[in-house]
Amino acid sequence: DGMPEAKPTSTTRGQLPGIPASIDRVSAECIWKAFCNSEHEYVRHRKLNPAVPRQQLLSQLHGFEVVKNASYISVRRQKPTGEELQGSMSRFVGEDTKEKFGPPPFVMPVVEVTPERPPLQMPKYGRFSCDHMCPLEVNPEASQTGRTLARVMSMPAVK
Numbered sequence: 001d002g003m004p005e006a007k008p009t010s011t012t013r014g015q016l017p018g019i020p021a022s023i024d025r026v027s028a029e030c031i032w033k034a035f036c037n038s039e040h041e042y043v044r045h046r047k048l049n050p051a052v053p054r055q056q057l058l059s060q061l062h063g064f065e066v067v068k069n070a071s072y073i074s075v076r077r078q079k080p081t082g083e084e085l086q087g088s089m090s091r092f093v094g095e096d097t098k099e100k101f102g103p104p105p106f107v108m109p110v111v112e113v114t115p116e117r118p119p120l121q122m123p124k125y126g127r128f129s130c131d132h133m134c135p136l137e138v139n140p141e142a143s144q145t146g147r148t149l150a151r152v153m154s155m156p157a158v159k
Contacts, residue, residue, distance in 0.1 A: 015021055018035075019028045051070035067074045133149070140146035 016028050016032045019031055023031070053070060055068040061075075063078050064075050065078050067076075135142070136146040136149050140150035
């Protein structure tokens with residue numbers, strides 16, 4: 001049966017989504033029925049056993065909190081508590097910091113130093129490394145490409 005299927009009219013059914021046209025209609029309907037039944041079963045199971053939206057803290061690892069969500073595990077930095085914030089930041093904030101702690105320590109800004117290098121010069125090649133260029137190097141007069149290659153190789157390097 002080499003004839004292509006006619007475009008469905010308003011009275012015929014179209015192709016089922018995700019099922020190739022090469023599958024006959026009866027098999028396609030069986031596949032679609034199994035898919036719909038499994039999807040219905042999944043929804044019924046999910047309604048009976050809803051996903052846990054978020055579990056509380058599983059563990060704390062050196063300043064990170066590990067939380068198990070329904071479909072993934074999240075690892076985040078812990079937010080500092082009020083006491084930690086007050087203890088660490090109070091030295092630098094407020095009117096009386098100079099009397100209690102003196103001025104904040106001076107930190108030199110990071111400066112990146114790159115040593116001076118001479119400009120890069122690529123040397124002209126004496127022999128090209130690919131096999132297909134060998135006939136052009138040996139007999140440059142055989143073609144325009146060979147003559148151009150000989151001329152370029154004989155010129156000094158240009159910046």
